[in-house]
Amino acid sequence: MWQFFHKLGSPKWFFGIATRFMPWLLAIGIILLLAGLVWGLAFAPKDYLQGNSYRIIFIHVPTAFLAQSIYIMMASAAIVTLVWRMKLADVFVKAVAPVGLVFTFLSLFTGAVWGKPTWGTWWVWDARLTSMLILLFLYGGTIALDRAINDEKSAARAVAVLVLVGVVNIPIIKYSVEWWNTLHQPATFKLTEKPSMPVEMWVPLLLSVLGLYLLFGWLACLRMKTEIVMREQKTRWVRELVMAGRG
Amino acid sequence: MNADRRPALKPVSESVGPIAAMAAVFARDVRVAFRQRQDLLNPLLFFIMVVTLFPLGVSPEVAFLKQSGAGILWVAALLSVLLSLDHLFRHDFDDGTLEQLVLQPQPLFLLVLAKTAAHWVLTGLPLVLLAPVLGVMVHLDGNSIAILCLTLLIGTPVLSMIGAIGAALTLGLRSAGVLLSLLIIPLYIPVLIFGTGTVAAAAEGAPVGGYLALMGAFLVLAVTLSPFASAAALRISLSNS
Numbered sequence: 001m002w003q004f005f006h007k008l009g010s011p012k013w014f015f016g017i018a019t020r021f022m023p024w025l026l027a028i029g030i031i032l033l034l035a036g037l038v039w040g041l042a043f044a045p046k047d048y049l050q051g052n053s054y055r056i057i058f059i060h061v062p063t064a065f066l067a068q069s070i071y072i073m074m075a076s077a078a079i080v081t082l083v084w085r086m087k088l089a090d091v092f093v094k095a096v097a098p099v100g101l102v103f104t105f106l107s108l109f110t111g112a113v114w115g116k117p118t119w120g121t122w123w124v125w126d127a128r129l130t131s132m133l134i135l136l137f138l139y140g141g142t143i144a145l146d147r148a149i150n151d152e153k154s155a156a157r158a159v160a161v162l163v164l165v166g167v168v169n170i171p172i173i174k175y176s177v178e179w180w181n182t183l184h185q186p187a188t189f190k191l192t193e194k195p196s197m198p199v200e201m202w203v204p205l206l207l208s209v210l211g212l213y214l215l216f217g218w219l220a221c222l223r224m225k226t227e228i229v230m231r232e233q234k235t236r237w238v239r240e241l242v243m244a245g246r247g
Numbered sequence: 248m249n250a251d252r253r254p255a256l257k258p259v260s261e262s263v264g265p266i267a268a269m270a271a272v273f274a275r276d277v278r279v280a281f282r283q284r285q286d287l288l289n290p291l292l293f294f295i296m297v298v299t300l301f302p303l304g305v306s307p308e309v310a311f312l313k314q315s316g317a318g319i320l321w322v323a324a325l326l327s328v329l330l331s332l333d334h335l336f337r338h339d340f341d342d343g344t345l346e347q348l349v350l351q352p353q354p355l356f357l358l359v360l361a362k363t364a365a366h367w368v369l370t371g372l373p374l375v376l377l378a379p380v381l382g383v384m385v386h387l388d389g390n391s392i393a394i395l396c397l398t399l400l401i402g403t404p405v406l407s408m409i410g411a412i413g414a415a416l417t418l419g420l421r422s423a424g425v426l427l428s429l430l431i432i433p434l435y436i437p438v439l440i441f442g443t444g445t446v447a448a449a450a451e452g453a454p455v456g457g458y459l460a461l462m463g464a465f466l467v468l469a470v471t472l473s474p475f476a477s478a479a480a481l482r483i484s485l486s487n488s
Contacts, residue, residue, distance in 0.1 A: 082479070130436070130440075134433045134436055137429075137432070137433035138433050140429065141429050141430040141433060144426055144429050144430070145416060145417070145426065145430060148417070148420050148421075148422060148426050149420065149487065151487050154483050154484070154486060154487035157483045158416050158480065158483050158484070158487075161412070161416060161476055161479050161480050161483065162412075162416060162430060164476070165409075165412055165434065165473075165476050166433070166434070168434075168468075169433075172437065
């Protein structure tokens with residue numbers, strides 16, 4: 001157990017593992033996402049109320065899922081940074097924050113596109129939308145703080161504190177649709193209950209969510225590898241890697 | 248800034264209890280502030296001026312002001328707290344007092360709590376006291392003004408507490424001012440929503456007990472948790488410099 005823990009903290013070990021897993025993450029991710037999207041966009045039945053416009057759900061829900069869970073992952077990594085000072089946790093937070101920002105933006109954007117035909121407006125100031133907007137600001141804040149501090153270690157720990165403080169927003173987003181009366185419909189998926197939509201709709205949705213998760217895993221590995229090489233450029237193994245790459 | 252006008256932090260020995268240490272830090276911050284009275288006055292002037300901008304810039308009509316007055320006052324109060332946050336640790340950081348605070352045997356989060364409490368007494372509380380006057384100027388009725396002051400009384404300490412985290416995180420950075428706003432405003436939004444929501448509910452004659460209870464919950468959360476985050480952030484910022 002402890003040996004595994006130590007290995008996990010070693011950038012070099014992670015670099016090797018990530019290199020081995022990345023093709024699989026990419027391949028399976030693309031297959032699942034494509035299957036989910038093609039099924040959802042072309043073959044799933046029409047919604048009796050919203051017609052074809054509901055089909056953006058197959059993009060909107062996966063991005064919104066990722067936007068929130070990337071923040072939770074960052075918060076978990078932030079705890080690891082503050083408690084165990086593990087290098088990889090810093091690398092993770094720094095590498096995925098911009099990805100989270102982009103996914104949050106995409107979910108807001110697709111939400112706006114979906115809102116126009118169904119609610120008749122691009123934007124409403126309701127709880128769900130506003131708290132997603134706050135999430136976007138929080139991602140922006142972590143990135144800005146990270147850029148502002150020159151010292152790598154202090155930056156990582158300062159960002160970790162900020163990420164943890166921002167966690168209060170996550171339950172607000174999660175439950176805003178249940179606590180307040182909003183235009184936004186309640187959660188599509190719940191672990192504890194049977195989905196309220198027919199099988200032909202939720203299976204492709206589930207596929208695209210899983211596919212996007214795997215693609216995020218791939219992207220996170222790629223960005224973390226880049227960050228590791230940047231940070232460890234003076235170590236021998238990185239130099240050997242670069243020399244070998246040059247052939 | 249004149250260094251010899253700032254009283255030195257009295258050495259606090261191990262035998263001094265945490266409460267006494269907190270009281271000493273609080274008293275010192277208040278004393279320092281009263282020796283630089285202009286710093287005390289600036290957030291208040293800013294508060295008044297921002298409120299003035301709305302009738303001039305948007306509309307001086309009574310109907311508009313009645314409806315948005317509470318929101319205007321809340322936004323102005325939020326901005327002036329935000330503006331004053333830079334002072335919270337900056338001077339102590341520059342002259343080394345902060346390092347002495349970190350080295351005290353008493354838990355740092357308690358001392359930070361005392362400092363933040365002093366910050367609220369010096370900036371938040373005057374805003375609350377000034378709010379009724381401005382409330383009359385934006386044509387709020389008596390009941391709304393009372394509720395508004397109550398929400399500000401509960402809300403401004405939360406603003407100071409959350410703000411202390413941001414001030415501690417951005418300590419010693421070059422573009423600290425703008426960065427501080429970027430980090431803190433997202434966290435202020437819930438307080439603002441519930442603060443103005445309470446007044447709006449009161450104006451419609453709806454019960455406000457639930458709103459006030461939620462704001463009280465914010466306050467309890469902020470007082471209990473934020474000093475730990477601020478203290479951690481202070482240690483990081485100090486190790487950075």
